[in-house]
Amino acid sequence: MADLRLEHLSKRIGGHSVTHDVSLSVPDGAFCVFVGPSGCGKSTLLRLIAGLEEASAGRILVGGRDVTQVPAWDRDLAMVFQSYALYPHMTVRDNIAFALRSARRPEPEVAAKVAEAARILQLDSLLDRKPAQLSGGQRQRVAIGRAIVKQPKLFLFDEPLSNLDAELRVHMRLELARLHRQLGTTIVYVTHDQVEAMTLATQIVVLRDGRVEQVGSPLQLYDAPDNLFVAGFIGSPKMNLLAATRQGDRLVLPGCGGQSVPLPPLAALPAEGVPLHLGLRPQAISATGAQSLDLVIEVVEHLGSETLVHARAPGSAELVTALVTGGRTLSPGQPFTAGFGTAALYLFDPTGQRLR
Amino acid sequence: MTNRRENAILAAPLVLFLLAILGFPTVLALVYGVSDTSFQTLTSPEFSGLANFRQVLADPTFWQAAWFSLRFGAITAVLQCALGLALAVYLAPLVRLHGWTVAILIIPMIVAPAMMGLMYRLVLHEFAGPLPHYLYQWLGWSPAFLSPAHVFKTVVVAETLQWTPFAFLLFLTAYQSIPEDLREAAAVDGTRPWRRFWTIELPLMLPTVWVALFIRFIDGFRVFDNIYTLVGAGPGGSTTSMSIYIYETFLRRGEIGKAMAAAILLFVTAFLALALAQRLTRKAAR
Ligand SMILES: Nc1ncnc2c1ncn2[C@@H]1O[C@H](COP(=O)(O)OP(=O)(O)O)[C@@H](O)[C@H]1O
Numbered sequence: 001m002a003d004l005r006l007e008h009l010s011k012r013i014g015g016h017s018v019t020h021d022v023s024l025s026v027p028d029g030a031f032c033v034f035v036g037p038s039g040c041g042k043s044t045l046l047r048l049i050a051g052l053e054e055a056s057a058g059r060i061l062v063g064g065r066d067v068t069q070v071p072a073w074d075r076d077l078a079m080v081f082q083s084y085a086l087y088p089h090m091t092v093r094d095n096i097a098f099a100l101r102s103a104r105r106p107e108p109e110v111a112a113k114v115a116e117a118a119r120i121l122q123l124d125s126l127l128d129r130k131p132a133q134l135s136g137g138q139r140q141r142v143a144i145g146r147a148i149v150k151q152p153k154l155f156l157f158d159e160p161l162s163n164l165d166a167e168l169r170v171h172m173r174l175e176l177a178r179l180h181r182q183l184g185t186t187i188v189y190v191t192h193d194q195v196e197a198m199t200l201a202t203q204i205v206v207l208r209d210g211r212v213e214q215v216g217s218p219l220q221l222y223d224a225p226d227n228l229f230v231a232g233f234i235g236s237p238k239m240n241l242l243a244a245t246r247q248g249d250r251l252v253l254p255g256c257g258g259q260s261v262p263l264p265p266l267a268a269l270p271a272e273g274v275p276l277h278l279g280l281r282p283q284a285i286s287a288t289g290a291q292s293l294d295l296v297i298e299v300v301e302h303l304g305s306e307t308l309v310h311a312r313a314p315g316s317a318e319l320v321t322a323l324v325t326g327g328r329t330l331s332p333g334q335p336f337t338a339g340f341g342t343a344a345l346y347l348f349d350p351t352g353q354r355l356r
Numbered sequence: 357m358t359n360r361r362e363n364a365i366l367a368a369p370l371v372l373f374l375l376a377i378l379g380f381p382t383v384l385a386l387v388y389g390v391s392d393t394s395f396q397t398l399t400s401p402e403f404s405g406l407a408n409f410r411q412v413l414a415d416p417t418f419w420q421a422a423w424f425s426l427r428f429g430a431i432t433a434v435l436q437c438a439l440g441l442a443l444a445v446y447l448a449p450l451v452r453l454h455g456w457t458v459a460i461l462i463i464p465m466i467v468a469p470a471m472m473g474l475m476y477r478l479v480l481h482e483f484a485g486p487l488p489h490y491l492y493q494w495l496g497w498s499p500a501f502l503s504p505a506h507v508f509k510t511v512v513v514a515e516t517l518q519w520t521p522f523a524f525l526l527f528l529t530a531y532q533s534i535p536e537d538l539r540e541a542a543a544v545d546g547t548r549p550w551r552r553f554w555t556i557e558l559p560l561m562l563p564t565v566w567v568a569l570f571i572r573f574i575d576g577f578r579v580f581d582n583i584y585t586l587v588g589a590g591p592g593g594s595t596t597s598m599s600i601y602i603y604e605t606f607l608r609r610g611e612i613g614k615a616m617a618a619a620i621l622l623f624v625t626a627f628l629a630l631a632l633a634q635r636l637t638r639k640a641a642r
């Protein structure tokens with residue numbers, strides 16, 4: 001077990017910057033999730049930590065030890081690959097035992113640890129099979145078993161659930177959370193799925209184009225996004241982002257037929273006429289509220305106890321999504337009054353930075 | 357069951373085609389094999405039962421040739437596979453960056469073996485050859501490459517140099533087809549490159565190793581042209597391979613029946629070896 005520190009870490013591949021000046025501190029025992037859209041450099045960052053890629057600049061410290069120049073096999077980490085990367089010519093037992101045998105541990109100890117891992121992951125009956133004879137979920141568990149036997153300083157997971165079907169994914173998510181509680185080892189976990197990030201993480205790192213956009217706990221990121229990207233990425237359904245400009249103490253929304261709402265509490269006022277972005281979570285909208293926008297319903301999605309409403313001001317461009325409780329009688333074509341409080345509004349400047 | 361019948365039906369045209377092409381010479385070989393035949397009596401072979409086979413099996417030159425072929429095939433196959441494997445693993449990173457380097461490495465394979473034999477005959481000639489000449493000039497000494505003491509080593513080296521690229525090519529393909537993430541997983545699992553080769557890469561290439569060993573062994577066992585153009589039957593018959601033995605028996609001595617009997621024995625042995633190898637590889641795959 002150990003903490004992880006990245007200091008000004010950069011990686012260039014063929015003149016193109018894939019990881020850009022990443023600094024980050026992951027405390028011991030944390031479940032840290034790197035999240036971001038596909039191609040944002042999550043895997044590259046994880047591979048840098050694992051030692052599978054060489055850093056172009058910066059330092060990596062695991063448990064206080066600088067491992068930047070240490071080869072992968074001496075870093076004492078464990079990694080679960082998206083493809084699982086099970087050794088096809090070995091049985092499940094030998095796959096799990098591989099790291100221990102590489103470390104030349106005595107055979108009785110190997111057998112005991114393999115049995116323990118098999119018990120935790122319910123693999124007992126599969127130990128003598130080859131990977132080709134396993135289902136996707138079973139392979140996944142073997143890959144995790146291979147990682148936990150060596151009791152590494154750090155677990156690295158690269159999109160471990162993305163090859164599983166939806167049901168199994170939810171199940172394995174719970175299993176991973178349980179495993180983390182049970183082992184207490186620091187985990188660095190990569191996913192493009194913000195739901196996975198929200199449900200698993202104690203610490204989320206939002207990445208975009210090789211840069212860290214924001215670091216924080218799931219609720220910190222949900223409640224107080226630093227910028228437009230994080231606001232739009234975290235939360236489901238997505239936050240509504242509407243064009244806005246300040247006029248006096250009100251915000252005019254040209255995409256909503258020129259209706260206006262009062263300014264949220266701000267330390268400094270933005271200049272008048274500058275194009276801003278107004279954020280409003282679908283969950284913050286209800287039939288009642290101090291403020292409101294008058295819209296017409298376009299699409300209704302009944303989820304049972306809740307209803308997802310997509311509505312817009314007549315003749316306007318921007319669609320507003322609302323998640324309302326009840327709402328069984330709502331139907332397209334009806335007028336819809338989207339109510340909310342000013343405290344639920346987020347304002348972003350033209351570069352996407354949050355105005356507070 | 358139906359699967360088997362389907363297979364038989366699908367394979368039938370190929371089998372018929374092969375029978376038509378190979379059938380006539382095969383029947384002829386079988387007929388001559390059990391007949392007393394010379395060039396004078398080619399059209400009227402006289403049945404002689406298994407006399408030819410008895411004659412062949414009693415001929416010490418036949419056994420000498422069989423022993424030569426066996427040794428030559430085994431030694432060259434092992435050498436070529438070991439060298440080819442080492443080259444493939446060592447050069448794989450280079451080949452990945454510059455694919456064209458493979459073209460250079462496989463040039464020896466393109467040269468006709470008979471030409472190769474002639475070339476070595478010139479290069480290694482005791483009086484006229486450049487290699488002994490320069491060895492004498494620089495070291496004041498040169499082995500007699502084609503003398504009875506060294507000729508076996510010489511032909512082994514010649515064959516190995518020419519056909520190692522074949523093994524190299526097979527192993528390179530096998531090596532490159534190992535998924536990169538297996539190597540990476542092994543590295544993160546704490547395995548150094550050397551151990552990674554023995555525990556991951558070599559086991560995954562093992563089927564290819566067997567195939568390469570087998571192909572190179574059969575090819576070495578049947579060796580003819582490069583040895584024949586280099587040294588012929590060799591001093592004291594020391595480089596008489598099975599193929600050379602059959603050729604000489606047939607054309608030099610005109611003992612057609614005996615040559616055919618030897619050819620049939622060679623074929624049957626090769627066939628049995630093939631069947632055995634196939635069984636072994638199938639067992640290993642399981
Ligand atoms: N070996 C490579 N050569 C060139 N570009 C690469 C290489 N590996 C990754 N990249 C680029 O780096 C970016 C980040 O890749 P990656 O870390 O795999 O993203 P993610 O895992 O977030 O989807 C991508 O734009 C990808 O094209």
Ligand SMILES: [Mg+2]
Binds near residue numbers: 042043044159
């Ligand atoms: Mg990735």
